[in-house]
């Protein structure tokens with residue numbers, strides 16, 4: 139699908155070296171609209187919403203912050219570790235404001251699966267439905283993410 143000039147500008151912000159060293163697109167050659175639409179369809183198939191996924195990510199991050207860099211066990215199901223580094227990141231969608239460089243590592247103790255995401259990822263999922271491109275170091279495949287977060291469809 140063709141995309142607007144605005145989306146082209148946003149997609150340029152996602153290239154390596156623009157906001158983050160590795161960028162947010164990995165080896166994905168699709169345009170940003172298509173990346174977002176495909177992941178949106180995956181989230182709908184799961185019976186979830188970007189909002190509900192982001193809410194669980196934020197909840198686990200907040201619980202994990204208590205550990206000050208050490209693992210925290212949450213609800214007996216998750217080991218969560220939050221690491222902060224200096225500096226802040228802007229949203230590539232050109233929102234105002236900056237996001238702490240905070241990295242959240244989640245281990246789902248039931249499945250052994252783990253995933254790492256940043257506070258910017260939470261925002262990009264919640265506001266933009268963006269899970270990063272295929273092959274990106276912080277790509278958050280919606281199916282895998284939902285499974286690690288222990289999310290099941292809303293009844």
Ligand SMILES: [Zn+2]
Pocket residue numbers: 229230231232233261262265266
């Ligand atoms: Zn944004």
